[in-house]
Amino acid sequence: MAVRSVVVNTLDVERAVAFYRDLLDARLIGEATRHGADLDLVTATLHLRALGARGKASTWDPDDLQRGFRHIGLKVDRVDPYAERLADAGVPFHLKPLDAVGGVRITFFYDPDGTLLELVEGDVQYSDVLDAEAVAAERALGPPERPRFDHVALTVADAQAAGERYRPLGFRPAGALEQPQDSRGFRITYLHASGPGVLEVFTYSAQTHLRRPQLEAPGFQAVVLTESVESLDGFTEMCGSWELDRLGLDGLALYIDDDGLIVGVER
Template identity: 50%
Template sequence: MPIKNVVVNCTDVARSVEFYTRFLELSVAGEVTSERAVLDAVTATVELRAVGNGREQSTWSPDDLQKGFRHIGFKVDRIDERAAVLKDAGVEFKLDPLDAEGNVRICFFYDPDGTLLEMIQGDLQYAEILDADGVARERALGVPARPRFDHVAVTIEDREATSAYYDRNYGFSFIGTIEQPHDKRGFHIGYLKGGDTVLEVFTYEVDKSARAPQLDVAGFAYAELVGDPPDLPAETAPDGTKVYVDSDGFAFAVGSEA
């Protein structure tokens, strides 16, 4: 089952709609209000919700050794051209376009409220393929006509436990790995595929920090998966949605596929 929706809190819905439609070509789905907008990202939706708290209240850190949410990834074409447009507009980058492990080209930048976004160009060439059918389905999606949602990345403690949990409860198949041999922290990446979407999981062989999810500040709030409610601790989002928190601090809601 896929990631159905990604909820991003923002301090100005109209400003965020302009950002995501202009730079990532997401299309507006339904009515835009000062409180909420839903954007079509091809394989999922990105839901923007207004909050009063700004970026300075968030405890999220761009250090990938902080467990939980890391970034939202979009598959694109023409990554260098797209990055140049972002830079000309003064958008803050964490990482300029470069060729990365797995024979892809990537870059990282921030949305207006500090949510970290990634653009990825090309099909990943995995160090180890664990589900050939899943990899074939991924590659069959082809080069996107416009940027499409690809994944949410999270830092975790135990890849085997995380893979087993999301496979057992939500049908995410562990399709492959990418290694980072030059990273002295012992950095490994696993890819858990559900439908046309992915949970990208980071593991490290050094100590990591923990963070409790914040559902009422600007930035990533939670992902919505397709399936049944889990037996996990839950919090209530400002809109009343029940949000669950896994052992690594990743927040998600569940709903039907429709």
């Protein structure tokens, strides 16, 4: 199983397409319509879902102590040229380029609908390697020619519980990274799919709080996984079913996990 796509709600399809195409080199698949658009991010696609007049104010908070979705990560060959392009276009930054714990260079910024995005340069040097084969496969991908989907990050209440929740869908912990500079007791666990895509799991010693997803608010909505599995019982026992028709994603079974992340699985 791999990450097939990420779903992002947008108030303006044309504006969102221009942002991802012109600033992040995503490639439009087919044609954009008033209902949305799909863009190629090399190893996954971005599905833009049009909100129009249905759009409501989002309750998403950039404080990572809020559980659920945190950001979408893209791997790049070099962070700084893209950051300069984004800055020249007036894009708001959450964190300007810097060398981060784990031996990578990163930057964080927002798309036009408030979705937090990260660019990552280099391979993470994990504090703990939990699956050497998975780490080797990740590094074998090498630097991309254009921004490549890498991960969806989420904050969870319990990393072990999250790992068990996603194990039936083919995700395994490949590595972990301590963040000793963060007084909140921050640790990242990287759950690798059997195909492309990673769930970057944040945990804290500090108290976290839950946010329920909003189907009609702009920004990130869901992560969609490829390949049907014979049984979802191990996953669905720990997740609630979602109202399937409200996202308009035909052919998917949608679930919401205990930390508020919506996951779509091909049926």
